[in-house]
Structure formats: structure tokens, C-alpha cells
Amino acid sequence: MLKIRMFSSLNGNFLKKAGWVTMTLLALLLFLIASRYLALNPKLYFEEQKAVYIAHTSGILMHVMGAMLAIIIGPFQFLPGSITRRYLTLHRWLGKSYMVGVLFGGLGGLYMAFLAYGGLPAQAGFALLAVLWLFSGYMAYQHIRNREVLLHRQWMVRNYALTFAGVMLRLWLAILHYVGLSLLQPIF
Numbered sequence: 001m002l003k004i005r006m007f008s009s010l011n012g013n014f015l016k017k018a019g020w021v022t023m024t025l026l027a028l029l030l031f032l033i034a035s036r037y038l039a040l041n042p043k044l045y046f047e048e049q050k051a052v053y054i055a056h057t058s059g060i061l062m063h064v065m066g067a068m069l070a071i072i073i074g075p076f077q078f079l080p081g082s083i084t085r086r087y088l089t090l091h092r093w094l095g096k097s098y099m100v101g102v103l104f105g106g107l108g109g110l111y112m113a114f115l116a117y118g119g120l121p122a123q124a125g126f127a128l129l130a131v132l133w134l135f136s137g138y139m140a141y142q143h144i145r146n147r148e149v150l151l152h153r154q155w156m157v158r159n160y161a162l163t164f165a166g167v168m169l170r171l172w173l174a175i176l177h178y179v180g181l182s183l184l185q186p187i188f
């Protein structure tokens with residue numbers, strides 16, 4: 001009985017670590033892919049939306065820069081050590097930077113949603129995602145201001161899951177492309 005319990009707890013720990021590493025590597029990959037927008041070179045923009053992005057450079061840049069900040073900071077905030085006394089000040093500063101990222105990424109995303117490729121379904125989907133992203137960030141912030149740590153953590157998990165939609169959208173497009181159900185080029 002004890003052996004089974006030890007084995008399942010070892011397994012659980014391994015799965016948690018493997019999950020964190022996978023999430024962080026995927027976040028890093030999207031961070032690097034998105035960073036091409038910082039070059040301000042329209043040749044590197046998403047082909048189908050090039051004209052829109054040239055006409056709304058500040059909107060797309062605000063979104064991409066904010067989202068890049070959030071996606072790269074997020075995983076480190078979930079490390080158990082990050083809320084120990086030693087790292088608490090760092091956790092607070094990274095948390096504030098993350099929230100700034102969500103705010104800019106979300107407002108820029110909401111603005112760009114009305115111009116998105118794919119018509120009304122895509123536009124409505126992106127707009128809803130942006131609103132939920134901003135709302136869950138606001139809830140997480142309010143809870144920690146009221147010192148409600150557990151509720152803060154729960155809302156941050158929801159919020160980062162929404163940040164991670166940026167990875168999942170591209171992953172699904174790539175999977176659908178390789179099984180022959182291509183909606184867009186896989187890089188988007």
C-alpha cells in the first residue's frame with residue numbers, strides 16, 4: 001500500500017514537472033515566433049493580414065508586445081518556490097509586469113479582434129477571448145489586493161490558460177494542417 005502511494009506520488013510529481021517544462025517550452029517558442037513583429041518589417045507579418053497590420057501597426061504591436069510579456073513571465077509565477085519569502089518580491093514585480101502585459105495584450109487584442117481574418121466567427125471569438133482575458137486578470141489582481149491567496153491563484157490559473165490560447169490556436173492550426181484539414185498556414 002505504502003509502495004503504491006509512493007509510486008503514484010512520484011508519478012504525480014514527474015507529470016507536474018513534465019507538464020511545466022512542456023508548457024514553458026511552448027510559451028518560449030511562441031515568444032520567439034511573435035518577436036519577429038518587433039522588427040517592424042511588413043515582409044514578416046502574417047501574409048493574409050499584412051495590409052491590416054500596416055494600417056494598424058500600433059494596435060497589433062501593442063497586442064503582440066503585451067502578449068509576449070505575459071506568455072513568457074507566466075510559467076515562472078507558478079513555480080512553488082516563487083512565493084517563498086526569498087522570492088516574494090520578485091514574484092510581486094513579475095506579477096505586476098505580467099498584468100501590464102495582459103492589459104496591453106488584451107486591449108490591443110480586443111481592438112484587433114474587429115479586424116481579424118476569418119470573418120464574424122473569428123472576430124467574435126477573439127473579442128470574447130480578449131474580454132475574458134482582461135476580466136480574469138482583473139479578478140486575480142483584486143483577490144491578491146484583498147490578500148485572498150487561494151482565489152488569486154485560481155484566477156491566475158484561468159488567466160494563464162487564456163494567455164496560452166495563443167499557443168493552442170497555433171498548435172491546432174498546425175495539427176489540422178498536417179492531417180489535411182488546413183484552415184490557414186501553420187505559422188499563424
Ligand code: HEM
Nearest residue numbers: 034046049067068109112113116117126129130162163166
Ligand atoms: C489570449 C488572448 C489573445 C487574444 C484575444 C488575441 C487576439 C489576437 C487578434 C485579434 C489578432 C489579429 C488576428 C488577425 O489579424 O486575424 C492577433 C494576432 C496576433 N497575436 Fe494574439 N491574441 C491572444 C494571445 C496571444 C498571445 C499569448 C500571443 C503571443 C505572444 C499572441 C501573438 C499574436 C501575434 C504574433 C499576432 C499576429 C498574427 C501572427 O503573425 O500570428 N497573441 N491576436
